[in-house]
Amino acid sequence: MMACGVFGTCAVTALTAQNTQGVHSVHVPPLPFLAQQIDACLEDIGSHAVKTGMLPTPAVVELVASKIREHKVEQLVVDPVLVSTSGHALAEDSVAKALLRHLTPLATLITPNIPEASALLGGSPIQTIDDMEAAAKALREAAGCQAVLIKGGHLANHKDEDKPAHIQPPSTLPSNTQQEESTLANAPAAKHKQTDAVVDVLFDGRLVHRLARARVDTANTHGTGCTLASAIAAELSKGLPMLQAVDAASQYLHAALWNSKASHIGKGAQRPFNHGWMLADWHRRTFPSYNVEGMAHQTADPKFVRRMLWLYAVTDPDLNQRHGRSLRNAVTAAIAGGATMVQVREKSACGGAFLAEVKSVLPVCRAAGVPLIVNDRVDVALAAGPDVGVHVGQEDIPASEVRQLLGPNRILGVTVKSVEEALRAKQDGADYLGAGAVYASSTKDSGVIGLPGLAKVCTAAAPVPVVAIGGIQTANALEPLRAGAVGVAVVSVLFGADDVQEATRKLSARLQQVEQKSLVA
Ligand SMILES: Cc1ncc(COP(=O)(O)OP(=O)(O)O)c(N)n1
Numbered sequence: 001m002m003a004c005g006v007f008g009t010c011a012v013t014a015l016t017a018q019n020t021q022g023v024h025s026v027h028v029p030p031l032p033f034l035a036q037q038i039d040a041c042l043e044d045i046g047s048h049a050v051k052t053g054m055l056p057t058p059a060v061v062e063l064v065a066s067k068i069r070e071h072k073v074e075q076l077v078v079d080p081v082l083v084s085t086s087g088h089a090l091a092e093d094s095v096a097k098a099l100l101r102h103l104t105p106l107a108t109l110i111t112p113n114i115p116e117a118s119a120l121l122g123g124s125p126i127q128t129i130d131d132m133e134a135a136a137k138a139l140r141e142a143a144g145c146q147a148v149l150i151k152g153g154h155l156a157n158h159k160d161e162d163k164p165a166h167i168q169p170p171s172t173l174p175s176n177t178q179q180e181e182s183t184l185a186n187a188p189a190a191k192h193k194q195t196d197a198v199v200d201v202l203f204d205g206r207l208v209h210r211l212a213r214a215r216v217d218t219a220n221t222h223g224t225g226c227t228l229a230s231a232i233a234a235e236l237s238k239g240l241p242m243l244q245a246v247d248a249a250s251q252y253l254h255a256a257l258w259n260s261k262a263s264h265i266g267k268g269a270q271r272p273f274n275h276g277w278m279l280a281d282w283h284r285r286t287f288p289s290y291n292v293e294g295m296a297h298q299t300a301d302p303k304f305v306r307r308m309l310w311l312y313a314v315t316d317p318d319l320n321q322r323h324g325r326s327l328r329n330a331v332t333a334a335i336a337g338g339a340t341m342v343q344v345r346e347k348s349a350c351g352g353a354f355l356a357e358v359k360s361v362l363p364v365c366r367a368a369g370v371p372l373i374v375n376d377r378v379d380v381a382l383a384a385g386p387d388v389g390v391h392v393g394q395e396d397i398p399a400s401e402v403r404q405l406l407g408p409n410r411i412l413g414v415t416v417k418s419v420e421e422a423l424r425a426k427q428d429g430a431d432y433l434g435a436g437a438v439y440a441s442s443t444k445d446s447g448v449i450g451l452p453g454l455a456k457v458c459t460a461a462a463p464v465p466v467v468a469i470g471g472i473q474t475a476n477a478l479e480p481l482r483a484g485a486v487g488v489a490v491v492s493v494l495f496g497a498d499d500v501q502e503a504t505r506k507l508s509a510r511l512q513q514v515e516q517k518s519l520v521a
């Protein structure tokens with residue numbers, strides 16, 4: 001079995017790893033933090049993915065770093081525990097410096113909250129989501145890690161007058177400048193008004209992703225940072241690419257918080273939440289998907305996450321031929337520009353040629369962690385590979401039959417135009433719905449449902465996510481998101497362009513401008 005290791009003082013981390021689909025984990029007690037204990041744990045769990053949490057002294061940071069190197073740990077998630085969710089300082093400045101010097105350069109991902117990111121960056125204020133994006137990029141450089149996730153729970157509503165307090169952090173540079181006073185120790189709790197959505201920002205070294213979730217109104221939040229980082233390590237150890245691992249872990253955390261809203265355990269300002277919610281009876285009954293008011297859609301397998309629908313590139317052989325490019329080049333360019341999902345749509349190719357085209361782009365998609373979907377042809381998807389999904393329309397093989405053929409683990413998308421079709425597709429086991437045409441399309445002569453039709457479908461489909469399709473250009477791309485779609489599926493705006501990568505980049509930049517409240521899961 002793949003394994004996930006958990007280092008840290010927070011006991012919930014081991015629980016998390018075990019609850020995110022049975023991944024084995026070992027919890028290392030904080031003190032005495034003996035090298036032999038770490039050796040024994042790493043030998044026990046293997047070296048697939050490790051998460052480190054609070055490390056109390058610079059010496060412990062150094063010890064852990066040396067063990068991570070010695071055991072050739074494949075993926076390391078570092079939660080730089082410096083400031084708690086409630087805003088209390090948890091570590092000395094010297095720990096922050098040691099993390100930057102010894103541990104973060106080994107990390108696949110670091111997961112600071114906003115005060116921690118600010119502290120690690122030498123005090124740069126982070127007050128908006130744009131600031132978070134800039135900080136994630138700067139932090140990747142400063143920390144020498146592969147990816148950065150800045151958790152947005154502390155962010156205030158930046159339209160409000162009362163801006164978040166500026167956290168005075170220690171010097172970021174691991175090297176020299178001595179900081180006499182612990183500025184972390186003075187880190188104020190975020191007292192400002194909080195937004196309805198929590199937006200986390202992930203910079204994976206290639207793209208910046210904003211991951212929004214509804215804020216769960218609860219005091220049962222103790223250890224949320226530890227839980228998220230542990231869950232990410234667990235998902236990475238199972239082989240998920242970074243974006244999917246982060247989104248799956250975030251869904252797990254969100255659902256755990258939601259399910260613990262009513263618990264009354266302990267007396268503190270921040271109380272624990274239930275990591276075992278997935279094992280609850282009600283969940284088993286409704287497995288593999290649940291539908292609880294206010295919660296994100298969750299399937300048993302985190303293969304599919306809403307964020308993948310953000311910018312869905314649907315290919316067109318005629319447009320590619322007209323521009324003298326192969327399907328593989330077109331898809332490579334779209335992914336480089338920011339496409340998060342790809343559908344190969346061939347309306348006249350025979351089975352053999354269709355399969356060859358799909359196989360030609362599969363390695364490109366896999367390398368980027370972008371799901372690949374085949375239009376209409378279940379047989380082509382089955383022959384292409386175990387991770388290839390299918391999109392079907394209302395005239396194709398019925399979605400319920402397609403689900404039978406695909407099994408539970410492949411992505412299934414279904415086209416819908418009405419509330420009735422949406423409800424049926426949901427029942428049939430669709431992972432997402434493609435709704436449209438939202439606007440008139442030059443690619444397909446399809447009935448137009450408009451933005452009001454899209455909004456009705458999105459409401460009926462919930463919690464199944466909806467991607468909007470049809471006539472979507474860069475200029476009109478935000479309206480479908482405001483109507484409730486989680487992303488846009490596009491053909492001509494990308495593949496009709498001379499430069500597919502640039503066209504995708506422009507659309508991606510436009511989508512990022514959507515107001516965060518439109519994106520709440
Ligand atoms: C994401 C997405 N949504 C809708 C469609 C349209 O599918 P369908 O109705 O099967 O029509 P054709 O694509 O087969 O012409 C889609 N392909 N993708």
Ligand SMILES: Cc1ncsc1CCOP(=O)(O)O
Nearest residue numbers: 441443444470471490491492
């Ligand atoms: C496949 C499909 N289904 C409804 S509209 C459409 C085509 C979308 O293409 P474009 O983005 O060029 O309008």
